[in-house]
Amino acid sequence: MINFKRSAAVLLGLLATTALTGPVPAAADEEPVGEPPRVELVLDVSGSMRAADIDGRSRISVAQQAFNEVVDALPAETQLGIRVLGASYRGKDKKVGCQDTQQIVAVGPVDRGRAKAAVATLRPTGFTPVGLALRSAAQDLGTGATTRRIVLITDGEDTCAPPDPCEVARELAAQGTSLVVDTLGLAPDEKVRRQLLCIASATGGTYTAAQSAEELTGRIKQLVERAGDTHTRAPTVVGGTNACDKAPLLAPGVYADREAFSEHRYYRVPVRPGQELRASVSMALDRPVNRDYGVLLRATAADGRELVRGADAGSGRADVLSAGLRWSASADDEDAVKEAEEAAETEATTVEPTTICLVVSNSFAPRPGTAANPGMPVELTIDVVDAAPAPDGPDLGRGWVLLALLTVAGLLTGLLAGLLTRWWVATWREN
Numbered sequence: 473m474i475n476f477k478r479s480a481a482v483l484l485g486l487l488a489t490t491a492l493t494g495p496v497p498a499a500a501d502e503e504p505v506g507e508p509p510r511v512e513l514v515l516d517v518s519g520s521m522r523a524a525d526i527d528g529r530s531r532i533s534v535a536q537q538a539f540n541e542v543v544d545a546l547p548a549e550t551q552l553g554i555r556v557l558g559a560s561y562r563g564k565d566k567k568v569g570c571q572d573t574q575q576i577v578a579v580g581p582v583d584r585g586r587a588k589a590a591v592a593t594l595r596p597t598g599f600t601p602v603g604l605a606l607r608s609a610a611q612d613l614g615t616g617a618t619t620r621r622i623v624l625i626t627d628g629e630d631t632c633a634p635p636d637p638c639e640v641a642r643e644l645a646a647q648g649t650s651l652v653v654d655t656l657g658l659a660p661d662e663k664v665r666r667q668l669l670c671i672a673s674a675t676g677g678t679y680t681a682a683q684s685a686e687e688l689t690g691r692i693k694q695l696v697e698r699a700g701d702t703h704t705r706a707p708t709v710v711g712g713t714n715a716c717d718k719a720p721l722l723a724p725g726v727y728a729d730r731e732a733f734s735e736h737r738y739y740r741v742p743v744r745p746g747q748e749l750r751a752s753v754s755m756a757l758d759r760p761v762n763r764d765y766g767v768l769l770r771a772t773a774a775d776g777r778e779l780v781r782g783a784d785a786g787s788g789r790a791d792v793l794s795a796g797l798r799w800s801a802s803a804d805d806e807d808a809v810k811e812a813e814e815a816a817e818t819e820a821t822t823v824e825p826t827t828i829c830l831v832v833s834n835s836f837a838p839r840p841g842t843a844a845n846p847g848m849p850v851e852l853t854i855d856v857v858d859a860a861p862a863p864d865g866p867d868l869g870r871g872w873v874l875l876a877l878l879t880v881a882g883l884l885t886g887l888l889a890g891l892l893t894r895w896w897v898a899t900w901r902e903n
Contacts, residue, residue, distance in 0.1 A: 508551050509550050509551065510579055511579075512555055512609045512612050512621075516558060516624075516626035516628065517598075518558030518599060519597060529685070534688060537689070543587050546584075553613070557601050558597055569632075572599060573608055602632075621651075621652045621695065625688070626655075626658065626664070627659040642843075652677045655672045656679075656691060657682065658688070674849075716774060722741055722852075723854075727853075729852065730847035730849060733838055733844060736831055736833045737850070738829055738831055740830070743825055744826070749855075752794060752852075754794040754850070755767050755834060765793075768832075772831060779799050780798070781797060830852070830854075
């Protein structure tokens, strides 16, 4: 009975708090605890991997050596899996060959000897079902709170589409699967490069062309090690709206969304007096777009008045554009000052926050044949901190005070200039 009464009291207290402060903003997920990084290496073992054009060796032998060295240097906490494609079917039936993908090492703590033995027996054989292998690798890694990584090593374009591997990558990203695909190309082919770049861009990964055994080994090691540094909790998936009054209310955190071409998406953030809103947005160009595009991030009041805006800026990557802004109530914001004064007069114990609308806009236009759905990936970062007061500058006054000060300064300057000129003329005549 006592416990029931206490529970009821706590519940009533929470309801009262909610009634006073309004709806609780959606919060980004907290940091995970104890989940190790998970990586799956996906290796192309199709017939083209027999080509001996990397340091005079076959592509498959170079890849096998790289895998062995990576397994030996694998960080102890990393869970690794290995999947292959085109490795077992030797026939010419494309329908059968395009289903040829197997996981030869399950994702988990690695048995180094078993993993090396499994890779050593691979022989280039069949077709190249990259799209199917990516879908299967995503299933191998499973779901979780943290980001998982796929490292795809291939020398050729997918020969089994559909499913198109680039579309598969976009689907995985749109599902909020917290999955990053890094791609490594073993052949200097422009079609392969474009396809691998598209796969990587759609998921926030990287593309690298490996032209030697050292480059391949070094890059795979780097990507596996990076998984240990970047497997923190992925952004929380949120859906922006087309109007401020319907927009989701967000707390500080990192959020992921999708935005269509030339769209405006709205989000709301509560900001109390004495606080400063800091926000940034990054948009990935995961498909071909026309030139002269941009990203705009704006903060507006609930009635639509624009408070501040941040235009796009380069991020060092041609496939990502970012923008950021800062806003806090100041003496120039009459509405905010009025609200603060009224709160002080009434001695209110709770000061209601000002709801700021964040508007993410883009001016992208698709090239002919470019898919419009799903929208392009958007990552929104929000933080609310104590406002830093602006440094005080010298106050020269206003109105008649400023005019009098300038008049006196002008008279003194003229008098000093006259005295210096008179002294100089007298000195010149004597000499």
